Amino acid sequence: MTPKDQLLKDLKIGCGKPRPVKAPTGSQLHCKGWYQEAALRMLCNNLDPDNGENPDELIVYGGLGKAARNWDCFDAIVRTLVDLENNETLLVQSGKPVGVLTTHTAAPRVLIANANIVPHWANWDYFHELDKKGLIMYGQMTAGSWIYIGTQGI
Helix, strand or coil: CHHHHHHHCCCCCCCCCCCCCCCCCCCCCCCCCCHHHHHHHHHHHCCCCCCCEHHCCCCEEECCCCCCHHHHHHHHHHHHHHHHCCCCCEEEECCEEECCCCCCCCCEEEEECCCCHHHHHHHHHHHHHHCCCCCCCCCEEECCCCCCCCCCCC
């Protein structure tokens, strides 16, 4: 079994439901490059039960700060990261992978935009309405960008 296939099996990618997530460690590469691997490990580390506030709900910290919109989106992000080429960029909008662009090797491997609402509708009532419909997520400062490092701060 390849390292990629073992990772997908270990993370139970495709089940679409809550489960324990542990970030891969060591020098074994599971993605097509170390930039993609770094993003994958940061995403998984945020949801590690030792780090995340409520990993089953994908909440990293702050009661609302999520790493992915839902478990299907988490699975899709992981699948995309392991197959992402070194000249491609994954686009993530509020915890959902929305596209892969052919870019170049010096471009970012992942671009993330969370909870973007135009000012007229930028209020908690409208945000919660969109959240209940599964159309948005709140990423806090570091949860949605997969860079939470623990309770010591950001």
